[in-house]
Amino acid sequence: MSEYLLEMRNITKIFPGVRALDNVSFTLKKGEIHALMGENGAGKSTFIKVLTGVHRPDGGEIILDGKKIEMHDPLVAAKHGIAAIYQHLALYPDLTVAENIFMGHEKMTKMKSIKWRETNNAARELLDSLGSNISPTDRMGSLSVAQQQLVEIAKALSQNMQILIMDEPTAALSRRESEELYAIASKLRDRGISIILISHRFEDMYNLADRVTVFRDAQYIGTWDVNGIDNATLVKHMVGRSIDQFFPKGNAKIGETLLEVKNLSRTGYFADVSFKLHEGEILCLTGLVGAGRTEVVETISGITKPTGGEILFKGKPVRIQSPNQAMKMGIGLLPEDRQKQGLFLPWSIMDNITLPAIDRFASGIFRSGKRERAEGEKYKDALRIRATSVDDTASSLSGGNQQKVVVSKLLSGSNRILILDEPTKGVDVGSKAQIYEIMRNLTEQGFGILMISSELPEVINMSDNIVVMREGRVSTIIPASEATQESVLSAGMPLEKQA
């Protein structure tokens, strides 16, 4: 019997046009948490899909418990006790928690009717063992994302799971919820379950993992003990080069007030929000997910209408009724969900970038393909978008490069105020550093940037001033130079939870 529960040797997977995995190896011990890291497009997701039987590998072998297995079907993976929870949960929102847990292996009588009491009791037990008090009869859709993840875990437990794969589990969670998830993961480990953790957050890895494996460009780079490798080396392995200055220093001059928000309110979402944004400033809006941050910037950029308060643009009160009007004033929004709100995925990079200001590239009434191409090329070079040409579709790009295309859209117009909603969410380390650099360059040119972020190191190192929101209201505004992770965190905590 080897020391490993799972061994994957020389796995290769080929898709039309790309080699998604190239001779990749991976080992997993019983009862360990093993982090799998790498930039977007490194092959992590494909690897997981091979392990769960969604994709059939074109080469290599999978050895589970000392026996070679053919993993050609998701059902085989389930039979061997391999389960995965994804960032985008695959649940039935209109069914109850218990129904979701036992979906596909319902407890039934001989007449094929469901034994409800038994089902609910079993669900109750599973949830109890995870330390949760969710009711088995609650409707799935009424739960928070964190609770839904828990149900997914309970579902996996109900099928005698021995390996759990967590794909970006904390991406949609607040800090407190993340910590609860850490506790549950540790509990599962102590029960002897092995966990494969995929995350862009180093924090997740340091909090949980025993070992870490890095993939880069579809290849296996190495496996280390988490305690045996420092952060800089790890980042270097992930990116393939060293990043000296992760957070570039800014030396932009803070100028006149560009935008002022006074007692801005929208009933049911936020109230009495006031702050000022200056030329050359990066102002960060932070707080827990759901504190009303996105709603505030959506109101400023004309997507929704305020119910009270006012917005002053360069000292003059304005009413912004639509994104079109906001853009005419020079306010551009980088939305939270770049795929659904920021991009036309089947369109080319060039067409995406030029659309907001497309009239500028016309000669007479006709569009000019030449000028549009020139504009696309300009930003592809300036922002170092990694693609073979500006004709590549947006859907073919990695998350980081997609984000750079959305940033280009904002810059191609005549915006002076940029609102960036979670600009580095789901973006790999290399592109993250580049996005920070771009932000610094822009402030030096006099842009004002209003950024929403949940990542504390980013909040503290990138911004000049920090607006912390709590339950729809501004809790405090702190200059970044005086802020610490603890002070920002506690200012964002709901009041009744403090003590």
Place this chain on the structure above:
Amino acid sequence: MKTIKKIFLRWEWLLILLTVGVFFFFNDLNPKAYTLPKLMGQTRVYMVDVGFMALGALLILLLGDIDISVASTAGLAATIMGITYRAGAPFWLALIAAVAVGAVCGLINGLLVTGFKELFPMIITLSTQTIYRGINYIILKDKSVGSFPEWFGNLGYDTVRDAWFAEEMPGWVAGSPEWIQWIYNFVGDFPVMLLCLLAVFPFFFVWIHKTPGGKRIFATGENIVTARYSGIRTDRMKITLFTLNGILAAVGGIFLAARTGAVKYTHANGYEMQAIAVAVLGGASTAGGKGSVVGILLSLILMTCLKNGLNIVYNDSFIMNLSVGALLILVVLLPNIGQYISDYWRVLKRRKEAAQKASPK
């Protein structure tokens, strides 16, 4: 290389290929009745009125919406034209009234679609369809309205030869080589109605494919949220295009009235589905963001060739409709099947390569 491949993989080539195939098939079956000049005459029946509505359907499908009230709009517009003229107004005023009615019907659709986003445009226009048709019935009951000015009746039947050419072939043509005479006759066979339709196409082509405004229509249909976030006034665009669609429907209804000579409350019944079928066959996607003006034109020509051929051979409208339906679903499925096959080959090839690479060890 890549661009050349792109040009040859265009949808339009398939339509041209099919049209040529259909033409020679029926021409072979029935060389006397199925000829180019006769087909040209049949464009009045199969191409012109549907053509205007198909252009409208393209606009709406580009947005990712659908409008099934256009036939009722066309009917109502023609009826208003008829009763305005009967009431003693000059005919130009009747025409303006008809177009205005079309615009109002379209505007109402646009306002409803943008005002009640939770309702499918299909449901909204399903109800306006019956409402517009209902109003039409209240106005006309089971009577018909007709006796339009003579020139309007002629519009429905005249060819270029009838309208503008001299009785006899002019001397300079008669004395020219044969191919010039052929062109002279070919142009002479054009129905005036068809010329009116063809005159509209260049404008639509330039607008949709060559101007920033056209690009914004594609953007809105591709992803309305991104479009709005990119500064496009999506509601205003939808209202405008629905209104324009209503106007095009009215124009289609007017040309149909020129051909039929009288308007009943069932005027243009069933044309909405024909228009959508033409647009989809022409490459428009019901999911929005895809379609082309050239595709519409080619699809209209193909439909004319096919329907006329079927009509001559079988003289049965049920067989005609059945065949058109079968063609539609076949052609629309074709790219999916093609994609499936090409993907399969590529993976197979790669696998072979990988196996060869691995084996020498």
